[in-house]
Structures are given as C-alpha cells and as structure tokens.
Amino acid sequence: xxxxxxxxxxxxxFVEHTNLIVxxxxxRANQILRCFLSRDxxxxxxxxITYVRPVxxxxxxxxxxxxxxxxxxxxxxxxxFTKKLRGMSLLxxxxxxxxxxxxxxxxxxxxxxxxxxxxxIHGFNCLRSxxxxxxxxxxxxxxxxxxxRVQHCRVDARxxxxxxxxxxxxxxxxxxxxxxxxxxxxxxxxxxxxxSRYLL
Numbered sequence: 001x002x003x004x005x006x007x008x009x010x011x012x013x014f015v016e017h018t019n020l021i022v023x024x025x026x027x028r029a030n031q032i033l034r035c036f037l038s039r040d041x042x043x044x045x046x047x048x049i050t051y052v053r054p055v056x057x058x059x060x061x062x063x064x065x066x067x068x069x070x071x072x073x074x075x076x077x078x079x080x081f082t083k084k085l086r087g088m089s090l091l092x093x094x095x096x097x098x099x100x101x102x103x104x105x106x107x108x109x110x111x112x113x114x115x116x117x118x119x120x121i122h123g124f125n126c127l128r129s130x131x132x133x134x135x136x137x138x139x140x141x142x143x144x145x146x147x148x149r150v151q152h153c154r155v156d157a158r159x160x161x162x163x164x165x166x167x168x169x170x171x172x173x174x175x176x177x178x179x180x181x182x183x184x185x186x187x188x189x190x191x192x193x194x195x196s197r198y199l200l
Contacts, residue, residue, distance in 0.1 A: 006059055012157040014063040018070045025055045025077040033084055041085045045100050048081055053105070060109045061116050066160040071200055075105050106199050111190060113166045114173070118186050121146065132163040144175035169198050 001008045007017035032047045056074055065071050082096040083089055097104060103111075119125045120132055136147040148167045153159035170178075177193060180186035 029081040146178045
C-alpha cells in the first residue's frame, strides 16, 4: 500500500519503501554526475542536496529504519556520490563528508526525529503530545524535567516507531538544549551536540 508517498507493508518494515527511494536517489545522483558540465564539487554537492537528499529524507520520521542493512543502503547513495567527486576517491566516507560540509544521512534522520519530538512536546505543531509521549513526572531525581517515560513494546513495529525509539536519546540530551524556547534555538543547540554515539 502507498500513502502520502510512503510504501507501507503489512509488517511496517518499510523495506519496499527504502528500496524504492534508494533506487530513485541513485538514478538522480548519477544523472547529476552525467549531465552537469561543471566538475566543481561545491556545485555538485548543492545539486545533490537539492535534488537527491529530499528523496531520501521525505517523511523520514514515519519510516526511519533501524536495521544495519537498510541504514547502509540509504547511506550508500551519499557514499557513492561523494566518492566520485574530484579529489575525494582516496578519502574515507567520514573524511569526504567533512571536506564537503555534509552530515551522514543517519545523523540527519536522528536530528529530524528529535526536532519533531521537540515540536510535539512544546506545541509547535498540531500533534497532541499526550498521544505520543508520557512525561515521567515530578518523581524524577536525575536528568532534566523534560524526561519521558520509556514505553514497553512487545513487537518491533512499535519498538522502532518514532515515539518509542526517540525517547531514550531525548532523555539523554542536556537540559540546556531542551530549555530552548524556539525551534530555531533548539536546532542550533542540537547541532552542537555530539550524537555520534547513537549512530551505527
């Protein structure tokens, strides 16, 4: 089944959706490398950000993968594209990202999850917080006052759903990040946090 551009199977694994967007993104990335006369890395990266990355990130909060295979499959699009750029072939993937000013796609999905969580909890969108999260309450003695209760999940579809998997990382963010009063401030503070330990 396909709904709002996302392919959904009966087990909510989103394998089909991942395969579709990865194939589409690879095609677009290869077209950029074939059709652009310029070999300037800055121009090609801007084209990638404009025409390819949105394909891989559209509504990622709803389908963000948890398996190593799917995460690597999505990352392979940016990994392959950056390796074909001028002067990048001998560098590691992380070195290429640093030189080109790119973040790993997995990191960007995690940041998007946390930003969405912030918007829901602080009422910056139309979603009701109580439908997704349960505050820990006043009895919490450690951490910050924005701690959320970790939910018990019996099936993977629920365990890896946005409102479940984001809680552990949200609870470990510094209080000064979560005290942000605007989305822009939260985003700026979040980008200064080292989230690499949460990546595969």
